[in-house]
Amino acid sequence: MVNVDPMPDHRPLLQMQGIVKQFPGARALDGVDLEILPGEVHCLLGQNGAGKSTLIKILAGAHQPDEGQILLDGAPVVITHPVAALTLGVATMYQELDVVDGLTVTENIFLGHELATAGFSQRRAATRRTRELLARLGHPDISPHKEVGRLSAAGKQIVSMARALSYDARIIIMDEPSAVLDSEEVANLFRVVRELARDGVAVVYISHRLDEIRQIGDRITVLKDGRAVAQNLDVAQTPTPDLIRLMTGRSVDQVFPDRLPVAPEAEVLLRVTGLGLKGTFHDVSFEVRAGEVLGLAGLVGSGRSEILETVYGARTATSGTVEVAGRRTRRGSVKSAVDSGVGLCPEERKSQGLLLDEPIYRNITLSAFARFASAGFLDESAERRAAQQQVEALDIRPHDVDRTVRTLSGGNQQKAVLSRWLVHGCRVLLLDEPTRGVDVGARAEIYSLIRALAAAGTAVVVVSSEIDEVLGMSDRVLVISEGQVVFTSPAESIDEHQVLALVMEGSAA
Amino acid sequence: MSSQHVSAKPSPAGAGPQGAPTATRPRRTLLRGSSGRSIGLVLALVVLCVVGYVTGGERFASVDNLMTILRLAAALGVLSIGMTFVITGGGIDLSVGSVMGLATVWATTVATQTMAQDFHWIVMVLVALAVGTACGLINGVLIAYGKVVAFIATLAMMVGARGLAEMIANRQTQPVKVRAFLDFFRAEVLGIPALVWMFVLVAVAGWVLLNRTTFGRRTIAVGGNPEAARLAGVNVKRHTMYLYGLAGLAAGIAGVMMLVRTTAGSSTTGQLYELDAIAAVVVGGTLLVGGRGTIGGTVLGVLIFTTLTNVFTLNNMSISAQSVAKGVIIVVAVLLQQRFAARGRAT
Numbered sequence: 104m105v106n107v108d109p110m111p112d113h114r115p116l117l118q119m120q121g122i123v124k125q126f127p128g129a130r131a132l133d134g135v136d137l138e139i140l141p142g143e144v145h146c147l148l149g150q151n152g153a154g155k156s157t158l159i160k161i162l163a164g165a166h167q168p169d170e171g172q173i174l175l176d177g178a179p180v181v182i183t184h185p186v187a188a189l190t191l192g193v194a195t196m197y198q199e200l201d202v203v204d205g206l207t208v209t210e211n212i213f214l215g216h217e218l219a220t221a222g223f224s225q226r227r228a229a230t231r232r233t234r235e236l237l238a239r240l241g242h243p244d245i246s247p248h249k250e251v252g253r254l255s256a257a258g259k260q261i262v263s264m265a266r267a268l269s270y271d272a273r274i275i276i277m278d279e280p281s282a283v284l285d286s287e288e289v290a291n292l293f294r295v296v297r298e299l300a301r302d303g304v305a306v307v308y309i310s311h312r313l314d315e316i317r318q319i320g321d322r323i324t325v326l327k328d329g330r331a332v333a334q335n336l337d338v339a340q341t342p343t344p345d346l347i348r349l350m351t352g353r354s355v356d357q358v359f360p361d362r363l364p365v366a367p368e369a370e371v372l373l374r375v376t377g378l379g380l381k382g383t384f385h386d387v388s389f390e391v392r393a394g395e396v397l398g399l400a401g402l403v404g405s406g407r408s409e410i411l412e413t414v415y416g417a418r419t420a421t422s423g424t425v426e427v428a429g430r431r432t433r434r435g436s437v438k439s440a441v442d443s444g445v446g447l448c449p450e451e452r453k454s455q456g457l458l459l460d461e462p463i464y465r466n467i468t469l470s471a472f473a474r475f476a477s478a479g480f481l482d483e484s485a486e487r488r489a490a491q492q493q494v495e496a497l498d499i500r501p502h503d504v505d506r507t508v509r510t511l512s513g514g515n516q517q518k519a520v521l522s523r524w525l526v527h528g529c530r531v532l533l534l535d536e537p538t539r540g541v542d543v544g545a546r547a548e549i550y551s552l553i554r555a556l557a558a559a560g561t562a563v564v565v566v567s568s569e570i571d572e573v574l575g576m577s578d579r580v581l582v583i584s585e586g587q588v589v590f591t592s593p594a595e596s597i598d599e600h601q602v603l604a605l606v607m608e609g610s611a612a
Numbered sequence: 613m614s615s616q617h618v619s620a621k622p623s624p625a626g627a628g629p630q631g632a633p634t635a636t637r638p639r640r641t642l643l644r645g646s647s648g649r650s651i652g653l654v655l656a657l658v659v660l661c662v663v664g665y666v667t668g669g670e671r672f673a674s675v676d677n678l679m680t681i682l683r684l685a686a687a688l689g690v691l692s693i694g695m696t697f698v699i700t701g702g703g704i705d706l707s708v709g710s711v712m713g714l715a716t717v718w719a720t721t722v723a724t725q726t727m728a729q730d731f732h733w734i735v736m737v738l739v740a741l742a743v744g745t746a747c748g749l750i751n752g753v754l755i756a757y758g759k760v761v762a763f764i765a766t767l768a769m770m771v772g773a774r775g776l777a778e779m780i781a782n783r784q785t786q787p788v789k790v791r792a793f794l795d796f797f798r799a800e801v802l803g804i805p806a807l808v809w810m811f812v813l814v815a816v817a818g819w820v821l822l823n824r825t826t827f828g829r830r831t832i833a834v835g836g837n838p839e840a841a842r843l844a845g846v847n848v849k850r851h852t853m854y855l856y857g858l859a860g861l862a863a864g865i866a867g868v869m870m871l872v873r874t875t876a877g878s879s880t881t882g883q884l885y886e887l888d889a890i891a892a893v894v895v896g897g898t899l900l901v902g903g904r905g906t907i908g909g910t911v912l913g914v915l916i917f918t919t920l921t922n923v924f925t926l927n928n929m930s931i932s933a934q935s936v937a938k939g940v941i942i943v944v945a946v947l948l949q950q951r952f953a954a955r956g957r958a959t
Contacts (some may be wrong), residue, residue: 144892331725353898394761415843417842436844437843437845438845438847441844441845446937447843449840450842454837454839454840455837455839455840456843457689457831457837457840458833458836458838458840458841458903459836459837460836461832461833461836461903465829465832465833469833469841469846470844470845472829473826476825476826479825479826479827480824480825481824481825481826481828481829515643523844527845537947607832
């Protein structure tokens with residue numbers, strides 16, 4: 104992205120000054136300033152819990168600030184509720200896609216501001232407007248009449264964006280828009296963002312992925328502990344280590360932990376032979392040795408997550424076998440996989456991994472609680488002790504095993520899911536998107552934890568949308584495209600571009 | 613949905629933006645954070661008793677009347693304990709009232725009673741329990757393995773079991789003729805009727821099962837997030853089946869208790885009991901969406917409803933007025949529950 108040269112007389116479109124938001128027991132924002140220029144992509148950086156969400160919710164009218172003011176075009180405004188924000192031209196795309204599955208694309212876009220005369224909806228006009236918006240977003244292929252529930256995550260996001268545009272938004276806030284997209288769709292997202300910026304729309308872009316910010320951002324504001332620790336940094340001129348230091352308050356060596364050589368005679372702990380799931384993937388074969396980290400790279404929808412889930416027995420394979428340390432597991436039986444020492448950290452942490460309203464310790468022992476019982480009666484204090492050990496070893500914050508998991512940050516939740524398998528003990532660990540929605544600091548911790556597990560003799564399989572992560576984490580990489588393994592290579596001898604090329608080639612074939 | 617990061621409810625200790633470690637927090641034990649709600653229920657019960665005493669005087673505040681209330685509460689209470697498990701596990705069971713009726717009918721057929729006369733009165737009990745458990749397991753298999761929505765599967769059982777009871781009884785009331793059966797269950801131990809003891813035993817067993825065993829932990833996990841439970845290695849289907857089996861067993865026990873109380877089996881026994889049980893469970897603080905259940909709350913819920921009935925009856929007030937009061941109680945309780953749920957999330 105070419106930097107927009109801030110012209111000397113370029114007046115800020117939006118200014119937030121000295122914003123304070125106090126929640127009972129926590130000061131979420133402590134005097135934050137934010138300045139947005141027209142036509143810029145302004146990145147908001149910060150760890151989970153730094154106050155980004157609160158800040159954008161104030162901008163979107165979902166929260167009221169306790170102190171401070173908001174200026175739009177230099178004039179103070181009070182944004183009392185979400186509709187007020189929209190009429191002022193501030194639209195927000197939330198992280199959890201806020202579309203109604205049962206309505207059509209058009210109905211979603213005009214939800215709350217239906218085109219109507221005297222109560223009768225102008226369906227044709229709405230459809231036409233929808234077509235225009237979708238075309239502008241580079242997706243004329245989406246039918247305005249399609250039910251949104253049948254669109255992919257990327258499609259839903261386009262709808263969400265079209266809705267923002269339908270309000271003639273001057274400022275669009277995007278909260279981790281790339282989290283649910285694969286790299287091809289991210290490229291389209293960036294194209295759209297650039298076009299919006301060219302038209303003078305300001306975009307507030309929130310992401311954990313620094314490489315994205317490099318590609319798309321103009322200026323950066325960094326939040327930490329409810330304060331803006333750096334403002335309006337020029338993206339092109341701020342080195343990544345500086346950003347990480349600002350976000351975390353400490354310097355993190357961003358590099359992945361060193362690989363350890365895998366002994367060629369190490370036992371093959373996981374052997375997958377000719378595994379297939381009808382209509383999704385077929386003839387997938389690979390081996391993972393003790394101490395080895397195997398990465399699966401591929402686009403969303405390539406079948407990589409399904410492969411993991413099938414190995415784990417959460418889906419019933421239609422062909423092929425899975426052997427753990429030489430013993431075959433039963434098809435479609437999670438119990439059989441778990442009993443033979445396989446663990447899975449699923450893709451959707453909240454919906455597939457956690458009991459959100461249960462305390463940390465019960466989440467940590469979810470796979471192993473039967474072991475803390477005699478004749479069916481649980482020994483909760485033994486459970487708590489085991490969980491406490493994990494909480495301290497993995498630094499899951501807060502160090503309070505009775506805290507409900509819902510209140511933890513993404514990184515700590517992920518560590519809780521990981522530690523479940525440490526308590527249970529597993530020889531083969533399957534990780535699906537282990538760092539999604541996890542901030543930079545916790546990411547590094549998770550990487551080194553995975554490495555440490557491998558060093559202790561666990562066989563690890565990692566799936567990630569972020570190709571650099573797969574390459575950085577793994578010893579060996581399988582490239583998956585359209586449900587097939589198209590390439591296998593040691594991770595060191597392949598780079599991101601080659602992987603992307605392979606993935607694209609596969610999907611073109 | 614979007615209020616996950618921040619909640620406007622007060623949190624006791626400084627939950628810093630980073631989720632910093634907090635100093636001292638009260639440890640949640642027996643009632644797992646629901647103690648506040650339970651205190652509310654106890655207060656409601658106390659208020660009800662005060663009203664009962666003021667309006668009914670000695671007629672209300674007597675040991676005899678207390679035992680009347682408890683005897684009335686017993687069968688509904690046992691049903692509600694079973695229902696607590698199903699609801700905590702993320703389900704619902706509309707059939708328990710009908711199944712209870714069917715159990716009373718089946719246990720009092722000529723064939724069963726003849727066998728009971730010849731061998732032992734326990735035959736009647738076993739038949740009732742077997743009928744209840746079988747119906748529950750059928751529900752469970754349909755829901756867990758047949759993937760029928762719980763509401764529909766148990767609705768079908770509710771209608772079907774009632775119909776079967778009518779067919780067997782030919783719409784006649786079937787008096788209990790086995791004296792030994794009645795003699796056994798009409799006895800008093802330490803001045804407390806056997807029915808009340810049964811309720812107490814079932815409640816204690818239910819509490820232990822839910823809070824102290826792997827079965828209870830599985831129930832909470834399956835109700836809280838079935839997908840997470842499944843991926844953690846819990847056999848969600850089998851457990852779901854057991855939960856409905858348990859509710860059926862409870863309906864069988866309640867059937868025995870109804871036989872003792874009414875001294876007859878009838879196809880009309882237990883009508884609308886399923887709704888009373890659901891109401892008692894929800895008022896007690898068990899989340900209807902599953903994942904959190906409280907046996908103590910359920911017991912209090914049952915006692916509140918039964919005491920209410922008692923107070924209204926003593927004052928010669930109509931059934932209709934009772935129903936209005938019940939409705940109000942349900943709504944108020946659920947509104948309070950939502951507040952507590954929001955607060956629980958903030959801590």
